[in-house]
Amino acid sequence: MKIYLDTANLGEIREAARWGILSGVTTNPSLMARETGADFKETIQEIAALVDGPISAETVSEDADGMVQEGIEYATWHHNVIIKVPSTTDGLEAVSRLGRRGIRCNVTLCFSTSQALMAALAGAFVVSPFIGRLDDLSQDGMELIREIAAVFEQNSEIRTRILAASIRHPRHVVEAALAGAHIATCPFKVLKKGMRHPLTDKGMASFLADWRAREVDMALAGASSG
Numbered sequence: 359m360k361i362y363l364d365t366a367n368l369g370e371i372r373e374a375a376r377w378g379i380l381s382g383v384t385t386n387p388s389l390m391a392r393e394t395g396a397d398f399k400e401t402i403q404e405i406a407a408l409v410d411g412p413i414s415a416e417t418v419s420e421d422a423d424g425m426v427q428e429g430i431e432y433a434t435w436h437h438n439v440i441i442k443v444p445s446t447t448d449g450l451e452a453v454s455r456l457g458r459r460g461i462r463c464n465v466t467l468c469f470s471t472s473q474a475l476m477a478a479l480a481g482a483f484v485v486s487p488f489i490g491r492l493d494d495l496s497q498d499g500m501e502l503i504r505e506i507a508a509v510f511e512q513n514s515e516i517r518t519r520i521l522a523a524s525i526r527h528p529r530h531v532v533e534a535a536l537a538g539a540h541i542a543t544c545p546f547k548v549l550k551k552g553m554r555h556p557l558t559d560k561g562m563a564s565f566l567a568d569w570r571a572r573e574v575d576m577a578l579a580g581a582s583s584g
């Protein structure tokens with residue numbers, strides 16, 4: 359299981375990159391819109407300078423011609439840029455056409471196994487099932503990951519990776535890994551929460567308190583023997 363960061367915020371990417379766990383970054387138009395005033399191309403290039411792995415940049419056209427045109431341009435920004443296109447028939451066409459030019463795609467907004475299968479057959483590099491948005495509708499996002507993983511497993515010619523997206527909490531990451539996802543793209547706050555545990559905090563506090571008490575004892579012992 360690989361971890362990508364799901365953000366366009368350079369501060370978050372810089373910090374998570376220092377932890378040494380990041381294999382890529384995904385952005386989308388909503389995440390970009392949160393970075394007020396930031397230039398899209400410059401942001402993607404700065405991200406690519408921070409993380410050595412696939413960086414997803416999403417197209418905003420609704421037709422295949424527009425997606426292909428955007429994709430060709432984004433691909434010139436950095437060799438690690440992956441073109442994000444929606445799970446639509448135009449998206450499939452864009453994946454096929456960009457693939458013929460050696461440009462890799464992330465098929466996003468995937469909510470069904472049939473979408474994932476067709477994205478894979480079109481040659482998608484990754485497909486992004488959105489777990490959290492399905493859970494929000496009382497559907498089982500993790501079951502979708504399991505089903506896609508089973509289909510891909512049975513069809514050994516499929517090379518497309520499953521990128522679990524719309525991750526809401528650390529347990530989603532663990533369950534996605536168990537369900538067969540190859541990658542999980544996580545908001546920064548989910549990554550931070552994934553390393554928090556009250557027993558770790560409690561353990562650290564008691565280890566440090568014991569160490570300080572030992573130093574005081576040693577200082578007192580030194581003072582009385584001198």
Ligand code: E4P
Nearest residue numbers: 364384385386491523524525
């Ligand atoms: C993935 O590539 C998307 O950017 C993201 O995971 C969407 O998540 P959301 O449902 O929290 O917006």
